[in-house]
Amino acid sequence: MSASKRQKSSKDVPYELIYWPSIPGRGEHVRLALEEAGATYTDTAHVKDGIQTVLGQIDEKNIGDAQNPPGLAPPLLKHGDLLISQTPNILLYLGPRLALVPSAEDDEDGIYKVNQLALTALDGLSNEPHDCHHPIASGLYYEDQKPESLSKSRDYVKNRLPKFLGYFERVLRGEASGQGPWLYGGRLTYADLVLFQCIDGVKFAFPKAMEESEKSGKYVKLFELYDAVKSRPRIKDYLTSERRQKYSNGIYRYYEELDVTG
């Protein structure tokens, strides 16, 4: 029996998200995809001792198994025998299964457009905001790198944030986005969910700059997309449920002194 066949038969099982409890973090992108699709999944954030599963996966002795290399950091997704890591990679896997990308029959290269947009949102609206409070060392406390964090946050809000918001506004104005509020092909894809979560996080971390951005009128379509995702019935239910965790000491943090304006 081929590995391919063995995996197929083992995949008639729920998805298992392996991620840190108590922060939305990068795991949130995976959750939003699963929630929008109404998929059945388990989440270590809500399982007793779930953190032990996370720690076991990222243990320095873990060398993976016969089919799967180890992951370096959560989130990981387990689906039957398959175990993969890296947020954009997990979304790429889930996309066709959850109908959150165009079908290959209709648009064979659509998935590369969606992946491009998701990667770009994660770069500039997730990784960079994280580095605003950890510009020198991710292993040190914020308190050990406060002046550098302020410098980086000022640059971010002045230069980087408008660059990325402006980019997505252009994408939304472009013909390839199609009709309606979505980034690509006139339909909701996981790139829209990623962008929603990124905007939501940046609004939490930099409320003043984001209020200015919204009032500027430069990013009308972007904020329309944000509202459109937020009012999807399943997303709306999810956001008000206990499954949605509050921002705290994760990627998106609120420090009054970093809440600067451009």
Place this chain on the structure above:
Amino acid sequence: MSASKRQKSSKDVPYELIYWPSIPGRGEHVRLALEEAGATYTDTAHVKDGIQTVLGQIDEKNIGDAQNPPGLAPPLLKHGDLLISQTPNILLYLGPRLALVPSAEDDEDGIYKVNQLALTALDGLSNEPHDCHHPIASGLYYEDQKPESLSKSRDYVKNRLPKFLGYFERVLRGEASGQGPWLYGGRLTYADLVLFQCIDGVKFAFPKAMEESEKSGKYVKLFELYDAVKSRPRIKDYLTSERRQKYSNGIYRYYEELDVTG
């Protein structure tokens, strides 16, 4: 005629790499894949006024076309009517076409393992080394952020670099890597090429730390992979050709004062 069919018929053409002239940069990952496969491609680095093509793509007025969203930054890959950006996304597209991933028939989820490994190498061995000389603002000069660069480089060499080197050594010791020097499935994939280029760049930027790493004996398989890629016949030819550009003011830079040890 469907978009899918139109694209197929338009794809019997060379690949076109759109990237900055005069640095290897992130474009190098795309070049190595094309070179290893012996593919026919054009490269704006070697075309008169190629930089104009790059600048046109990333112009703030560019909203893409009917099928393709704009890209935010190079590299971009044009293939017939398709135009995509983001290094790991371009590699994902090229992987099956250049036979640099397991075939879907043999290993339907192999591509997700390869993508995971490529994304992880780019995170820790390309993005982070870049941030070592630009920890505060990518739009400022290194000379404007020298003390912060030194702090970040010290942390990188002491904590982050061993974390990533150790991870890939574990991957290579794991069963899923298969027999031989490669990261996944006992055969060369584009993840190996990405890791080679990352190691090569980090050796240029942090020669002392990398010499220590090699001498430590902790990463024997990692350096074996590096040598194995380097001695692939087509890669060897490429590396000594004029198409291979020298490191200069790109992602990987050599500053004597940042060449610290753990």
